[in-house]
Amino acid sequence: MEAYPTSAAYTPCQKCPLRRLKTFREFEAEELAFIGHFKRGELSIGKGETVLTEGVDSVHLYTVLAGWAFRYKLLPDGRRQILNYAMPGDLIGLQGSLTGEMQHSVEALSPMVLCVFERERLLDLYRNHPGLAFDITWIASREEQILDENLLSVxxxxxxxxxxxxxxxxxxxxxxxxxxxxxxxxxxxxxxxxxxxxxxxxxxxxxxxxxxxxxxxxxxxxxxxxxxxxxxxxxxxxxxxxxxxxxxxx
Amino acid sequence: MEAYPTSAAYTPCQKCPLRRLKTFREFEAEELAFIGHFKRGELSIGKGETVLTEGVDSVHLYTVLAGWAFRYKLLPDGRRQILNYAMPGDLIGLQGSLTGEMQHSVEALSPMVLCVFERERLLDLYRNHPGLAFDITWIASREEQILDENLLSVxxxxxxxxxxxxxxxxxxxxxxxxxxxxxxxxxxxxxxxxxxxxxxxxxxxxxxxxxxxxxxxxxxxxxxxxxxxxxxxxxxxxxxxxxxxxxxxx
DNA sequence: CGCACTTTTGAGACACGTCAAAACGTGTGG
DNA sequence: CCACACGTTTTGACGTGTCTCAAAAGTGCG
Missing domain, CATH: 1.10.10.10 (Winged helix-like DNA-binding domain superfamily/Winged helix DNA-binding domain)
Known part of the structure; x- marks a missing residue:
């Protein structure tokens, strides 16, 4: 079994190992400070556990720190459609934070560590950090592109x-x-x-x-x-x- | 043939007929003024014409004032997948404005009238109108939900x-x-x-x-x-x- | 009035689905 | 440390939903 960070080892955003990756843009100190403030804690969950459930009005959104998950929807008779996968660096639950209740569920494919954010503070982010707000939209738009390609596939x-x-x-x-x-x-x-x-x-x-x-x-x-x-x-x-x-x- | 507004009859945002619909939230005068300023003009195009093309780096984004369109992607051998439809009130081309070049094309299903916005000014919007910025994200998120449901369908x-x-x-x-x-x-x-x-x-x-x-x-x-x-x-x-x-x- | 695009129909082929059961792996408890 | 139990992968046989090819019949537009 691979060693995943546990919630005991809290990761401050400034020292987030993910930020060292070249895929992610450099953040300014002030932005990092805000995100650190935005973050409420970490959550560890096990393989097969549910992160978010369709129909529920979630108060949180998450960024994956470690582990894998997938988003899916169900038909009344149980047929399942997986919509996308989430891995480190991906944002989970934005839809719910905007629209209200979740329109899909999310389940862990492996043990995971999640950074927890509060929906309420998202408004602060939009008011005080237009750059980050733009980033959030960018992320939503990327998810959309992924779905476009998936749809083409299927x-x-x-x-x-x-x-x-x-x-x-x-x-x-x-x-x-x-x-x-x-x-x-x-x-x-x-x-x-x-x-x-x-x-x-x-x-x-x-x-x-x-x-x-x-x-x-x-x-x-x-x-x-x-x-x-x-x-x-x-x-x-x-x-x-x-x-x-x-x-x-x- | 139905009568579509022409570009000759410019529609000021404050008097946009779409805003009278109960589906759309009330906007404050200041927001409306900003959007009016954000809008660069109107564009009329004919049925079957292309609004945006995959691979092209578009400078504009649009809101549909009248008419119908569809978003699609093509496979190298010509197979086509339609991703979604656009009708009055829908935003077109946001993806391109964020990510750079378009990852899909858009074609008119009927004669259309489009409100034209400039990508450049989107940053102003994020800096000066967090409420509207939030709206943009909300719209992107809605599109995502639609795609989720489409994917489930297909x-x-x-x-x-x-x-x-x-x-x-x-x-x-x-x-x-x-x-x-x-x-x-x-x-x-x-x-x-x-x-x-x-x-x-x-x-x-x-x-x-x-x-x-x-x-x-x-x-x-x-x-x-x-x-x-x-x-x-x-x-x-x-x-x-x-x-x-x-x-x-x- | 004729051309080009749609819609409709029929026949035959095949990709993919369903059912069923066996083989394999892996974690658990005795 | 073995053995059972459960989840996953594999296999085979067979059914069918959907596709392809082809051509006719409508429909709208110049």
Whole structure:
């Protein structure tokens, strides 16, 4: 089991290890101070636990400090659609903070540590730090772009293309936040998660994954997936890959 | 042909007919003045014309004053995925204003009139009007919610459910912005648009639409679709319908 | 009045779904 | 340290929803 920070070891924003990554833009001291003030604490949760629940009016929003999660929606009869994944540096629960009650749920894929923010203070942020407010909008807009691409995938790509797209997408994102501890990185998801992300059945997902594995693009092993040939996956997905943009970390 | 405002008849924000709708929140005089200042002009374009193009770095963003449009992405081989529709009161091109170049294209479904804003001034808005800045984020977040639901549809609903969902969704939105000129409202799309929104083939879309029409839920006539039984559609979609929230109009 | 775009229909193919059961892994408790 | 139990992955057989191809019938516009 990988060692995750615990809530005992509180991480001050100024010393947040994520900020050292080159994907994240430099923040001014004043901005950092404000965010430090905005942060109410840390929350550790276990694999499989629920972070946010659809229909509930959440008072908090979170930034992932460590671990993986996924956002999803359910149909009344239980069919599940996974909308996106969250990993270190990602903001969770913004929708609820704006609109009121959550329109989706979030569940941990691994043990996680979350920075906790209070919805109430979001207004302060908008009033006193236009730059950060702009960042929040930027983040919402990025999520939208991701969803656009997902929709394109599920709507118009074949099963092989979809799967290649999803795995290369997640792999690229993970790489950008330095999740290279084990090389190659192990993505902690089951084939059922992939099926529910791509709108496929579990059985067909399994057969599709096998094709990719036979081509040497990935390896599936207990507890998740490893990417062996990112360029091969990108080609199989007909996708040009993630653009390298510097982004904000709130 | 319906009468659309022309660019000759410039609409001052204070007298914008859309603001009279109860869906939109009341704006303060000062906010209205700022938006009036933010607005650079109006643009009229014809049916089938392109508003924004993927890959291009647009200097403007727009609010729809009249007419319909759709957002879409293309795969290299031409497969198209429609992501969402835009109608009066909707903001277009925010993504490009934040991230840089557009990640999707927008095309008019009917003649349109657009309010034109300059990207540059968006920063002023964030600096001087936190309330409006919050509104912009709110709008981005709403778009995200719509995409979530679309993804759920395309990924997990059957062809009949998907189609019922899409039509009831568009119909509800249109109703909320008072598009009742012709009762019942004519939604100006082709079956190809529906197919490309739902990830279905044209032929199968046609057969699915026929089923809904045979059940008396909708009527298809030259130039678009009319909704005859919204509740019936909602039930067929297994969808609880659009929540009635007051929203901002920028 | 004719061209171009839509909608409709039919037939046949296949990608993907469902059902069912076996094989595999892994953490737990005895 | 073994053995059971549960979650996950794999396999096979078979059904079907949706796709593709192709062509006809409408519809609207210049």
């Amino acid at each position: 709507g118009r790509r074949s099963a092989v293309e979809r799967t290649a797209y999803l795995l290369s997408f997640i792999g690229s994102r993970a790489r950008s936040v330095g999740l290279n501890g084990e090389v190659p990185l192990l993505i902690p998801i089951t084939q059922q998660h992939i099926a529910d992300t791509l709108g496929l059945s579990l059985v067909h997902t399994n057969k599709t994954i096998r094709k990719l594995a036979d081509r040497g693009l990935i390896t599936w092993r207990g507890g998740g997936c490893q990417i062996r040939d990112l360029d091969g996956l990108l080609a199989a997905a007909r996708w040009e890959g993630l653009s390298e943009t510097v982004r904000p970390l709130v | 990924g997990r609903r059957s062809a009949v459910e998907r189609t019922a969902y899409l039509l009831s969704f568009i119909g509800s939105r249109a109703r909320s912005v008072g598009l009742n000129g012709e009762v019942p409202l004519l939604i100006p799309i082709t079956q190809q648009h529906i197919a490309d929104t739902l990830g279905l083939s044209l032929v199968h879309t046609n057969k699915t639409i026929r089923k809904l029409a045979d059940r008396g839920l909708i009527t298809w006539r030259g130039g678009g679709c009319q909704i005859r039984d919204l509740d019936g559609l909602l039930a067929a979609a297994r969808w609880e319908g659009l929540s009635e929230t007051v929203r901002p109009l920028v």
